[in-house]
Amino acid sequence: MSTINDFMEPYAELEQSVRSLMTELFSETCGMCTACCCRTDICEEATQSAFLYQLLQKQGLASKDMDDRFGWLNNQGCLLEYGKPPICYEYFCDQLLARLPGDNARFAARTLGKLMDYVGKDALGDWHLVEIRNPDDLQKVSVDDLFQRLEESQEAFAVIEQYMQSGRLSGADHEVLSAFAIDDD
Ligand code: SF4
Ligand code: SF4
Known part of the structure; x- marks a missing residue:
């Protein structure tokens, strides 16, 4: 029978894949941003959550x-390779969304941002996995x-x-992503 310890590594692997793809897509815009959306209270969640803390x-x-003032952020970006609060992947400011080439790209990007949150939903009753302290x-x-x-x-x-990579999203692909219920607006 699998244990939570067995789950750590595959979770971290998926998170690193998500992080890497998001860096590829957005680092140029976010790297130039003067209104960084990182916040220390979000950073702190990684130390308060039992699951994320084990990943740290x-x-x-x-x-x-x-850091008291900057959390996990330094001049290279976020220090955490994995174990970030899932919300760190979910926020897209208007500027970021506007730079994407169309509705499908926005839909795919926002679904990408939801994947880590989805993994931990309702892990213990109504509690998300990262809410467990x-x-x-x-x-x-x-x-x-x-x-x-x-x-x-x-x-x-x-x-x-x-x-x-391809710029093509088939009907079947759309259906897979629609299960994550992201509306593009
Ligand atoms: S998502 Fe928007 S606000 Fe946040 S760092 Fe990127 S460009 Fe800046
Ligand atoms: S991405 Fe990193 S630095 Fe930014 S809020 Fe999340 S944990 Fe903190």
Whole structure:
């Protein structure tokens, strides 16, 4: 039977893939931005969440490494390779969305931003995986359900990655991404 520890590595792998694709797509715009949307209260979630904190520790990081003023942000960007609060991937300012070439690109990008949040939904009752603060409670989550959601996010990631390379989004691809219920507005 799988345990939460078995889940850490595949979660971190998907997160690094998401992070890398987002960097490829947005680093030029975000790198020039003077209105950075990072906030220390969001950074702190990574130290308060039992699951995310274990991912930080895997990178050799601890709460003391977080800057009081800038959180995990330094002049290279976010210090965290993985273990970021899922909300860090979800926000797209208007400027960022406007730079994407069309509705499909916006739809795909916003779905990409939702994938890490989706993986941890309802992990313990109504609690999202990253909302769990007590490490003992992590042992109570249904790891099989988490793996199922991870697989769905991996499938969606593959669709998005393929779309970003080809510029083509088939009806079937759209259906896969629509399961994440992102409306483009
Ligand atoms: S998402 Fe928008 S506000 Fe945030 S860093 Fe990028 S360009 Fe700046
Ligand atoms: S991306 Fe990194 S620096 Fe920005 S809010 Fe998230 S954890 Fe903090």
